[in-house]
Amino acid sequence: MNIPDLFSLNNSVAVITGGSGILGGAMAQGLLDAGASVVILGTNQEKVDSNVAGLHGIDDRKSGFVCDVTNEEQLRQVRDRIMARFGRIDILVNAAGGNRPGATIQPEQNFFDLNFSEFQQVTSLNYFGTVLPTLIFGEPMAAAGRGSIINISSVAAARSLTRVAGYSAAKAAVENFTRWLAVEMAKKFGEGIRVNAIAPGFFLTEQNRTLLQKPDGTNTERAAEILRMTPFKRFGDPKDLTGTVVWLAGNASSFVTGTVIPVDGGFSAFSGV
């Protein structure tokens, strides 16, 4: 097969939840560059607009909507608008998510200080906020018999990261859901619908800035520990996700389903010794 064709996303439509953020925005750019039309979703109108404006590409192929991934009604309305405009959805990247400062156990606290309401909210955003858009945007994919669903997990799913109990549990659930849905889709709809996840390592973005950076912009102790545990000795650059998301989105990964691909500079491979 022609190699550029394997990685071409021409004529396909990609929905990126959390595309208003740093990693979602970078992945949207990658999918756009590979030929897809991209629709980014986020809760903040300004961030949606500025990320759409910041995407380099033909205006016709980039758009955005305000849409909360935990709100079924909003998701349905947006799906109807996307279907009315493009007539298809081929790729779904579930990138909305992240930690919430209130759900983080502070260094001087322990598990019994956990704010349960925040724990529930971070779980709801990261887990239900993956399942619900998949239910709604996955339906036209299943009807058409083709589609690639890419969930965004985290290295926190497989290994214990101190302090972020709810976030980690939710991402572990996302990985379990990825495997479960991959099997369900294959059994009920054939090999046209694939479901995979990407587990990014550490990238400096809005949702984790307070954990990684002091107000003066220098690294926190936690950031220094992370870099010590990352063989590449750096945080990820959002562009580091491009190749993986484009590969998983299209024909180049046609026999790949139910996997979790770490993009982490070696973090998950390293024992620390």
Ligand SMILES: NC(=O)c1ccc[n+]([C@@H]2O[C@H](COP(=O)([O-])OP(=O)(O)OC[C@H]3O[C@@H](n4cnc5c(N)ncnc54)[C@H](O)[C@@H]3O)[C@@H](O)[C@H]2O)c1
């Ligand atoms: N930054 C990292 O190091 C890292 C590592 C592993 C996984 N991740 C995951 O990558 C994804 C993207 O995060 P990011 O680091 O780019 O953070 P970010 O804060 O830059 O982006 C997250 C985006 O999600 C949007 N969002 C939040 N709640 C939403 C909701 N209810 N509905 C719709 N959109 C909503 C936010 O407005 C924001 O634009 C998240 O799932 C995060 O957990 C990030």
